[in-house]
Amino acid sequence: MTQSNNTEKVLDAIDSPADLKNLSLTELQKLAEEIRKQIIETTSKTGGHLAPSLGAVELAIALHYVFDAPTDKIIWDVGHQAYAHKLITGRRDRFHTLRTYGGISGFPKRSESPYDTFDTGHSSTSISAGLGIATAKELKGEKSKVIAVIGDGSMTAGMAFEGLNQAGETEKDVIVVLNDNAMSIAPNVGAFSSFISRKMAGKRFVNLRKDLENFIRSLPGVGDNILSFVRKSEDSFITFFTPGMMFEAFKFTYIGPIRGHRLDRLIEAFTNAAHLKGPVLIHTLTVKGKGYDFAEKDPAYFHGVGSFEIPTGSPPVDKPKGPPSYTSIFGSTMVDLARKDDRIFAITAAMPEGTGLSAFSRAFPTRFLDVGIAEQHAVTFAAGLATEGFRPVEAIYSTFLQRAYDQIIHDVCLPCLPVVFAIDRGGLVGEDGPTHHGHFDITYLRSLPNITFMAPKDENELRHMLYTALQHPGPVAIRYPRGKGVGAAIDRDCQLLPMGKAEVLKEGEDLQIFALGSMVTPSLEAAAVLEKEGVSVGVVNCRFVKPLDNALADMAASSRRVLTVEENVRQGGFGGALLELFNDTGLSDVRVRRIGLPDKFVEHGPQDLLRSKYGLDSAGIIKEAKSIL
Numbered sequence: 001m002t003q004s005n006n007t008e009k010v011l012d013a014i015d016s017p018a019d020l021k022n023l024s025l026t027e028l029q030k031l032a033e034e035i036r037k038q039i040i041e042t043t044s045k046t047g048g049h050l051a052p053s054l055g056a057v058e059l060a061i062a063l064h065y066v067f068d069a070p071t072d073k074i075i076w077d078v079g080h081q082a083y084a085h086k087l088i089t090g091r092r093d094r095f096h097t098l099r100t101y102g103g104i105s106g107f108p109k110r111s112e113s114p115y116d117t118f119d120t121g122h123s124s125t126s127i128s129a130g131l132g133i134a135t136a137k138e139l140k141g142e143k144s145k146v147i148a149v150i151g152d153g154s155m156t157a158g159m160a161f162e163g164l165n166q167a168g169e170t171e172k173d174v175i176v177v178l179n180d181n182a183m184s185i186a187p188n189v190g191a192f193s194s195f196i197s198r199k200m201a202g203k204r205f206v207n208l209r210k211d212l213e214n215f216i217r218s219l220p221g222v223g224d225n226i227l228s229f230v231r232k233s234e235d236s237f238i239t240f241f242t243p244g245m246m247f248e249a250f251k252f253t254y255i256g257p258i259r260g261h262r263l264d265r266l267i268e269a270f271t272n273a274a275h276l277k278g279p280v281l282i283h284t285l286t287v288k289g290k291g292y293d294f295a296e297k298d299p300a301y302f303h304g305v306g307s308f309e310i311p312t313g314s315p316p317v318d319k320p321k322g323p324p325s326y327t328s329i330f331g332s333t334m335v336d337l338a339r340k341d342d343r344i345f346a347i348t349a350a351m352p353e354g355t356g357l358s359a360f361s362r363a364f365p366t367r368f369l370d371v372g373i374a375e376q377h378a379v380t381f382a383a384g385l386a387t388e389g390f391r392p393v394e395a396i397y398s399t400f401l402q403r404a405y406d407q408i409i410h411d412v413c414l415p416c417l418p419v420v421f422a423i424d425r426g427g428l429v430g431e432d433g434p435t436h437h438g439h440f441d442i443t444y445l446r447s448l449p450n451i452t453f454m455a456p457k458d459e460n461e462l463r464h465m466l467y468t469a470l471q472h473p474g475p476v477a478i479r480y481p482r483g484k485g486v487g488a489a490i491d492r493d494c495q496l497l498p499m500g501k502a503e504v505l506k507e508g509e510d511l512q513i514f515a516l517g518s519m520v521t522p523s524l525e526a527a528a529v530l531e532k533e534g535v536s537v538g539v540v541n542c543r544f545v546k547p548l549d550n551a552l553a554d555m556a557a558s559s560r561r562v563l564t565v566e567e568n569v570r571q572g573g574f575g576g577a578l579l580e581l582f583n584d585t586g587l588s589d590v591r592v593r594r595i596g597l598p599d600k601f602v603e604h605g606p607q608d609l610l611r612s613k614y615g616l617d618s619a620g621i622i623k624e625a626k627s628i629l
Contacts, residue, residue: 009034016090017064017115028065028263032057035084036291038095042083044310046099047431048106049080051289051302052152055181055260059149059284060084062266063177066274067145073117073133077126077150079107079435080304081179089115099431101605107435121435122403123154123373127163127176134172145274151179152288153350156372167279168251175273176252176281179260181288181299247281256283261290300353304432323487326480327424329459331356333466334393335363337494344470345385347371347394349378355395355424375400379407379419386417391470397425398438398479409448412475416450419476420469426455426479427518427567428597428611433604438479439597443572445477446546452476452499453545455517459485461543467494481518481567483607500547504555508538511561511625514552516542516574519565519595519616526621535629545574552578553585561628562592567616570596593628595621 010027011034013019023031035057043050061084063074069089076082086104087095090113097103108116118129130148137144154160155178167174244254253276258269266284273280288303289295294313295302308315338344338360346360350373361368371378375396382392401408401423412419425438446453452472456462462480469476505520506527515523520541527537540555542548556562556578564575575594582590597614611617615624 011035011038011087011092014088014092017069017088020061020065020088023065025264028061032061032263033291035061035087038087039083040292040310042096042098043305044308045096047304047306047308048083048099049304050292051295051299051305052078052081052181053083054290054292054295055152055286055288056081056149056179057084057290058261058263058266059177059179059286060088062263062270063147063149064088066267066270067147070114070117072145072147073130074115075118075126075130075133075146075148076108076120077148077154078123078152079120081149081152082108085115086113089113099433099604101603101609105433105604106431107433119435121432122400123152124150124157124160124163126150126154127160127167127174130174130176131163131167131170131172134174135170138172145173145175147175147177149177149179151177151284151286152181153373156350157374158376164247164250164252171251171278173277174279175270176279178256178281178283179286180257180283181286244283247283250279252279252281254281254283256281256285258282258284260284260286304354323485324459325356325484326456326459326462326482327354327356329356329462329485329490330395330422330424330466330480331359333463333494334360334395337467337470338364338367341391341470342367343389343391345369345382345390345392347378347382347392349373349375349394349396349400351395351397351400354397355422357395375404376407379404380411382419383407383411383415383417386412386419387415391418391420393420393422393466393470395422395424397436398423398427398441399425399429399436401441402444405444408445408475413448413450416474418473420466421475421477422466423477423479425482427481428602428607428616429482430607430610431604434601437602438482439568439602441477441479442545442566442568442574446574446577447572450474451546454478454497454543455545456480457486457503457515457517457520457541457543458488460488460490461541463491464495464497465543468497468499471496472499479517486521497543500544500549502543502549502552503541504538505541506537506539509536509559511535511563511629512538512540512555512559513563513565513621513625514540514542514556514578515565516545516567518567519621522616522618523565523621525618526625529618529622530625535625537625542574545577548577548581550581550585553581553587556582556590556592557587560590562590563595563621563625563628564592565595565616565621567611568596569599570594571599591628593624595624 010031039053091104094104099106107121110116110119126148130146134146247254255269258265269282273282288299345367346357348355348357348370352358352361352370378394382394385392423441426441427438429436454465456465465478513523523539527539530537564578566574573596595615
């Protein structure tokens with residue numbers, strides 16, 4: 001490809017990865033600049049995972065330049081590093097719709113593009129998936145390459161090492177690209193190390209080394225001993241300068257560290273790796289947020305960010321502030337309670353900012369731990385603390401708590417240990433979509449023996465629930481939504497809530513609305529409208545999913561019409577728990593209608609829009625109420 005003048009954008013001519021292969025190195029570097037600009041401009045409007053994707057631009061370009069996707073399979077771990085990949089693979093004209101309702105997803109999605117090899121959204125899956133794909137290709141007699149791109153903290157999860165271990169043992173042809181952005185495994189190392197490793201990964205050197213190994217092994221009686229010594233000496237020399245020893249222990253051929261923003265070096269390393277047999281790991285060093293000063297200086301904030309002003313990096317000036325978020329109220333309450341109780345210990349899995357624990361970590365550094373992306377470890381670590389008299393609080397997004405289900409059952413609920421799960425992002429989360437919506441936690445937790453499960457109607461009640469949970473002798477889960485509270489007045493002192501007791505907010509005779517958590521406020525709004533139309537509606541803040549208040553059965557019997565409302569799937573959810581209660585108490589002459597999310601994975605889009613679409617707002621509640629009446 002030759003540009004006719006300097007004003008033409010290289011990106012405008014990239015409709016597929018094949019278009020990269022005719023570009024010069026200078027044009028590829030210009031393309032990287034244009035991609036960064038496009039990512040910044042788009043995410044400033046739509047929000048998104050800005051810093052991770054800015055750091056992986058050259059990786060995406062070099063991978064698609066060297067390999068032949070979609071025949072060669074490129075898997076993006078987590079997927080929030082894949083914006084450049086999307087721009088290169090035929091979605092340039094739709095990129096402005098990123099994360100908007102009906103637009104392209106913020107994560108790789110097989111139904112969206114043949115270049116998206118694996119649906120991702122949660123971390124540390126790429127190596128295992130890549131090994132599965134490579135095994136299948138070998139069984140089918142196909143020779144194409146499989147490349148797993150992992151990093152941005154994902155190597156802290158045990159699953160990544162399980163994949164490395166199996167890949168090394170089976171000796172399948174899998175290339176793992178470690179995107180090390182100084183927020184995961186290793187610090188940057190010098191140019192000399194990079195030079196040594198790249199040269200030692202060249203095709204001629206690798207073949208020479210294998211020939212030498214075969215010759216030494218053939219020496220009768222002493223070959224294996226000599227080979228062991230040679231390997232030890234060579235490894236000691238190489239890994240004196242590099243962290244390759246660990247990956248060599250997994251039987252991977254190690255290449256790196258490579259400067260991850262040098263396209264020439266990336267292309268050379270990927271080209272060399274393409275000739276190798278067996279598992280290969282290419283270690284690249286990148287800067288998270290590369291190319292946007294604000295993201296480079298504060299990559300944690302710009303990891304996943306809302307809309308912002310490009311010149312300042314700040315939220316739009318006309319964006320109303322409104323009430324504080326549930327997350328911030330949780331964080332400030334944790335600090336308040338920890339000042340009075342030195343048993344409180346806070347845990348997060350790589351999300352101190354996102355879960356509101358940053359202030360706690362500064363105030364009580366010895367009683368705080370960020371375990372990285374290791375949710376299973378976080379739960380069992382909390383259990384260990386609890387056995388010694390501490391009161392651990394694990395702050396975690398609903399969607400990520402799913403990753404530690406066995407540990408919740410076996411290590412916390414079975415021994416009935418006082419671990420508190422502060423479940424942020426319970427319900428619909430918005431633009432991150434189906435991999436991040438937290439609409440299963442009621443279903444997967446309420447069946448567990450010994451657990452107490454609460455959901456606050458507002459940010460003030462969240463404070464009281466957290467205080468109550470920390471006084472309880474067994475495991476407690478509190479789920480609360482993403483975003484701002486309802487503007488409730490905040491009580492100065494926290495109060496102990498009566499365990500398992502609902503709160504009647506409004507008396508009514510014709511219909512009882514049993515609402516949970518985020519659905520209490522729209523239920524009150526709906527009841528006010530129905531009241532003006534002559535319908536007497538009661539509204540109950542049920543507070544507890546488990547234990548349920550038996551008095552709810554008596555309330556249901558009084559009106560014989562019940563509407564349950566929850567921001568969770570209906571299957572196995574709060575409404576189902578109430579039906580079980582009615583059945584167990586012999587209540588049969590009651591009409592029950594359940595409002596909740598359907599049996600499907602919900603698409604991405606603004607929270608308010610999705611709630612409206614699925615009837616989880618006052619209009620939807622009014623419609624169902626009139627239907628049951």
